[in-house]
Amino acid sequence: MSGSSENLGSVDLKRRKFMVTMVASMAGAGFNLVELAMAKTSLEAESKLVRWGLLIDTEKCGVGCNACVSACNTEHNLEDHGRPETDAQWIRKLDLVDEQTSHVHSLPMLCQHCEHPPCVDVCPTGASFRRDDGIVLVDKHTCIGCRYCMIACPYKARSFIHENLTNQRSWSPRGKGVVESCTFCTHRVDTGRIPACVEACHAEGGGAMTFGDMVNPESEISHRLKSEPSRQIREDLKLNTGVRYQNV
Amino acid sequence: MLLRGLACLFMVFLISVSSADWLDIPRGKGEQCIEPTEIMRKQHMQFLFHDRDLTMREGDRSIRHSLVDCVECHTQVNQQQKAIPINASGQFCAVCHEAVSVKIDCFSCHANIPDSSSGYSGFMNSGLPESARVLMKKWAFVP
Amino acid sequence: MSQHYRTLTANSSSYFVLVLALTALALFGLAAAHYMESEGHWITGMNNQIVWGLPHVFAISLILSASGALNVASMASLFGKTEYSAWSRFSGLLAISLLMGGLLVLVLDLGRPDRLIVAITHYNFKSIFAWNIFLYTGFIVLVAIYLWFLFERKMNQYVKVAGLFAFGWRFILTAGTGSIFGFIVARQFYHSAMMIPLFIVLSLSLGTSVFILVTQIVGRLSGSFMKQEISFSLLRLLGLLLALEGFLICAFYLTGLYSAARYDVVLFVLINGGIYTFLFWAGQIVIGTVVPLGLIFLAKAQLNSSIRLVSATVSKMIGSFCLLYVMVIAGQSYPQLMFPGKQIRSTFFDGVVVHYAPSWPELALGMGGVAVVGIIILVVTRVLPFLPVEEQRAQSSQ
Numbered sequence: 001m002s003g004s005s006e007n008l009g010s011v012d013l014k015r016r017k018f019m020v021t022m023v024a025s026m027a028g029a030g031f032n033l034v035e036l037a038m039a040k041t042s043l044e045a046e047s048k049l050v051r052w053g054l055l056i057d058t059e060k061c062g063v064g065c066n067a068c069v070s071a072c073n074t075e076h077n078l079e080d081h082g083r084p085e086t087d088a089q090w091i092r093k094l095d096l097v098d099e100q101t102s103h104v105h106s107l108p109m110l111c112q113h114c115e116h117p118p119c120v121d122v123c124p125t126g127a128s129f130r131r132d133d134g135i136v137l138v139d140k141h142t143c144i145g146c147r148y149c150m151i152a153c154p155y156k157a158r159s160f161i162h163e164n165l166t167n168q169r170s171w172s173p174r175g176k177g178v179v180e181s182c183t184f185c186t187h188r189v190d191t192g193r194i195p196a197c198v199e200a201c202h203a204e205g206g207g208a209m210t211f212g213d214m215v216n217p218e219s220e221i222s223h224r225l226k227s228e229p230s231r232q233i234r235e236d237l238k239l240n241t242g243v244r245y246q247n248v
Numbered sequence: 249m250l251l252r253g254l255a256c257l258f259m260v261f262l263i264s265v266s267s268a269d270w271l272d273i274p275r276g277k278g279e280q281c282i283e284p285t286e287i288m289r290k291q292h293m294q295f296l297f298h299d300r301d302l303t304m305r306e307g308d309r310s311i312r313h314s315l316v317d318c319v320e321c322h323t324q325v326n327q328q329q330k331a332i333p334i335n336a337s338g339q340f341c342a343v344c345h346e347a348v349s350v351k352i353d354c355f356s357c358h359a360n361i362p363d364s365s366s367g368y369s370g371f372m373n374s375g376l377p378e379s380a381r382v383l384m385k386k387w388a389f390v391p
Numbered sequence: 392m393s394q395h396y397r398t399l400t401a402n403s404s405s406y407f408v409l410v411l412a413l414t415a416l417a418l419f420g421l422a423a424a425h426y427m428e429s430e431g432h433w434i435t436g437m438n439n440q441i442v443w444g445l446p447h448v449f450a451i452s453l454i455l456s457a458s459g460a461l462n463v464a465s466m467a468s469l470f471g472k473t474e475y476s477a478w479s480r481f482s483g484l485l486a487i488s489l490l491m492g493g494l495l496v497l498v499l500d501l502g503r504p505d506r507l508i509v510a511i512t513h514y515n516f517k518s519i520f521a522w523n524i525f526l527y528t529g530f531i532v533l534v535a536i537y538l539w540f541l542f543e544r545k546m547n548q549y550v551k552v553a554g555l556f557a558f559g560w561r562f563i564l565t566a567g568t569g570s571i572f573g574f575i576v577a578r579q580f581y582h583s584a585m586m587i588p589l590f591i592v593l594s595l596s597l598g599t600s601v602f603i604l605v606t607q608i609v610g611r612l613s614g615s616f617m618k619q620e621i622s623f624s625l626l627r628l629l630g631l632l633l634a635l636e637g638f639l640i641c642a643f644y645l646t647g648l649y650s651a652a653r654y655d656v657v658l659f660v661l662i663n664g665g666i667y668t669f670l671f672w673a674g675q676i677v678i679g680t681v682v683p684l685g686l687i688f689l690a691k692a693q694l695n696s697s698i699r700l701v702s703a704t705v706s707k708m709i710g711s712f713c714l715l716y717v718m719v720i721a722g723q724s725y726p727q728l729m730f731p732g733k734q735i736r737s738t739f740f741d742g743v744v745v746h747y748a749p750s751w752p753e754l755a756l757g758m759g760g761v762a763v764v765g766i767i768i769l770v771v772t773r774v775l776p777f778l779p780v781e782e783q784r785a786q787s788s789q
Binding site: 135139164178186187191 | 300303304305306307308309316319356357358359362363
């Protein structure tokens, strides 16, 4: 063992990982089988054949309902520091008041997970990136905190962490000095669950949110996108967003 | 160049440290780590970097070298059975890192105590709620 | 006739007082940056709405000045204006130190300045920011080579080539800095092709002002003043650049009024933007344009020449600072266009004009950057012969 360990460069981590996975699968009896089955290996994880998307029917989205926002804040422990200007918000409710008719309706605004995200284009280090399954993320290990992505986002979807944080959730690492935004709850989606906001919208809210794979013809979201009218916000920018709205 | 040189020096130093075994490192749970101890001492950062990129960039949740699992196994509890942060002085990470004066940048963002003791519903350990699975089946592509 | 150069040999107490004061200012700026880094940016006036604040205004001012400070060198080496050639060295030094000061402010304002190594080793070449990292470092390298060719007699013959490269590079650099804003589709105020020519001309005029002012200060310290006719020909150049800048500002705002997407935010700045409207009209137009134009072209007889030089350039610099402040801050303060025809309400300051109050650490950081520029110049000119000799004779014979 010590002989091979001194030869640091030659350790083939890929092969090691493969073998480890094999051994782990064989010894799988002791594991939570569902968990293991749902967890995807790198071969099948977020293949290009998947594009996660969210359809929001604003007719069902109640003015004053905040279920999705609270669920997100709890899931990722977005603490309230009593400083609204600098506190992070990954999802927020917008009340739209028509300038002519004063009609009010409400919708949640979050990272739109664009196919052509401006934040990814402007990021100097490549920390802003788009996974093959369409989810736009910040690699907080290479983010230097320049905030250019926040300038470039047409949806104001990103927050900068302005203070030292403690009590992070293990599935949602967050820390001072970098930019962050909605992750579409990758930790859930990767293991076969739906994002916290969507779950809450159905449990406590108006059931306005439909999450799913936009390119799978079997999924409800792609059925509805085909058969019902919907729109993107700032469609003039041709970003092909992953979040679509109805009745706006 | 300079960085590589420093890294080599550091490795040489670590190797000497690991053979000396003069540090009082708290024991983890269970019999054996997922890798032999002497490999872990020298290469834990490579394992972590490698698997971190797999999870973050490719969504692979089947990884074995996960920081969350390090914290899960290697965190000690105090007399009130409360978890002590793994990077606190005298704890698993800090013992070596303080001895060799290498700053740990992990825990400014990552949780330094296990979910099981932080009081949060440990997401990765909880099974899938049936309702969520039904919704997921209905809406999405589930293998 | 060969040109001789000297170091700054001022032993007056004013030199040391100045160096000490600048060092204190720089250290204070460094302390402020450390405070910002260890506490997090919540202690500053910047927030999730105004993400770039006073430090960025300072940094952009310094970077644009850096490019413009090379005017004198370019005119001497490329356009045969030999009367300026004695000041080529100093022009190059000023350019490098201004850029360093600007970059220092920019870097120390980052959320993770400790990760500077990441910015140097990871690049996304689609990012204009990433291009600018190369443009800035490349500028320093090119000007350093230019200075080397000026200093080394054997290389004197290549000065023109080096000058040409530096000259071309500075246009790309200022165009790149303008593009940081000009290409942003998300912010209606920034999204304009006019940003690029505007930033280029702004750098020429601002850099010329800084050059005139700094040569006056160095002249006061060393007794080695720039020839008055050269200073005044630079000042007349500044006048022309100011007129050109005024024209581009008019074009920037008028084209803004012409576009449906930008109409509201342009009216906001021009008419009902509160502090921004005030800074635009009082700072940028009156102090930054009308006053210096008057001092340059009208007040010839009434004022002492040195006072004219200093007051015209200082008011121009204040004006440019106001211009950039309005550009950077007002452009973020005014709500982004998301739902045309709708008023937006939220807990995240959507649909409202966001208030920004700069904090002392931001001011200290910015001033620290300026102080670093001063320190570099005062120390380098003391050890290396950057100042032309005959200028002093010319001054004393007057």
